Amino acid sequence: MTTATKTCLIVDDSKMIRRVATRILRELKFEPTEAGDGREAIDMCRASMPDAILLDWNMPIMDGLTFLKTLRGSTGGTKPVVVFCTAERDVIKIAEALDAGADEYIMKPFDSDILGSKFTEVGLLSQDRYAQSQL
């Protein structure tokens, strides 16, 4: 039995972060797409809802929290698993993101271990599959 490749939209205004995340996600067998801000991400979600979203907080035009609230209020917007990925480490900010509908939260800087661990946590990766990718 083959499993369809999961899609993941990376939303970050840093090209470098998007490149690093793309590489890690490809290694984890995801099909990544990219958006540079929340507005662009909303447009992409309306065209095709991804399975997962890796979401930065502070971005121009539309920030991550506004994007998340907009997404969760839109048709089909509860489906994607949203993992915040931001330099914000304040406990109040983290709680705010979770209240707005984030499923998990990564504090930058991150590495492939952290991303794999968090994606396993929210069921995007099976424990066995993640363990195999570590070999």
Place this chain on the structure above:
Amino acid sequence: MSGTLSLKPSYYEALKRLTIELVGVKLGEDHAFLVETRLLALARREGFESLSQMIEELFSRGQTRLAIHVVTALLERATSFFEDRKGFETLGDVLLPNLHQLYLGGTIRILSYGCSSGQEVYSAAILVDKLAEILPNMNIEITGVDYPSHALERAKAGRFTHFEVQRGLPIRHLIKYFDRDGEDWVVKDSLRNKIKFFGHNLLTDETDLGTFQIVMFRGHLGQITPPAKARILRSLGGLVSDNGYLMLGCNENPGDTNFWFDPVSIAPGCFKRREKQVEMPEPEPEPEVVVEEAPQQAFIPVEYQGGGTA
């Protein structure tokens, strides 16, 4: 790579013998670079000018304290929270509910043997805290034990780096059970105060730790030499109460090592003390002629007496 190493081959061989003697672990040939980097960090912490100076001191004076620090620095492994997650699911879904039925209102003792820097023992404490709502009247004591080491000191402090708290720990647990302190995260006192830590060497230390309903020894078997494996598993078995469980890693197999425990079919990696066969007394040949009626003696089953006091 070996050209960049400063440690003499004879010292490397001596370190390999030392780790086998002290803790039963065999260092691989390919670990030379790891040995070098870890011991260099230890030499700096211990105030030596160089790695060679520390190793010469170790083998010329034979200080026990330094030997233990060297060996534990060599063996410290990177662990993550809720590592081998299926084992924690088994603990929360099967083992603790079973024990809760048996010990309603009593105390259940959990031991994490080889707790290293503490991720396993704090994960167990978080699990127990979450279970308190569905398993009421459950008093649980949690103990973390490892060789006296810098890793154990870190476990006691409950301080973890930005990277460590993001490996295996759900974000909701992080903000509930930890406080941020600069770049690090520190376990809240409410959780840390539930755990006791001890420095202990199973192969040489005679200290009586008592018995536990759960003994966790997960992820260690692979590096232990076969003779040490039998000794360690039998010693650990002595720490498990009669109705308790020994937890190895879900995919760890003790092989044909006989330590008087059997696997629990519904809980991968978990073992229970083998039940002692109740021996039926041989029926005495009936006397052909009954002179006078002897009083009937009730059969009393032989109860298993081993395993210490639960």
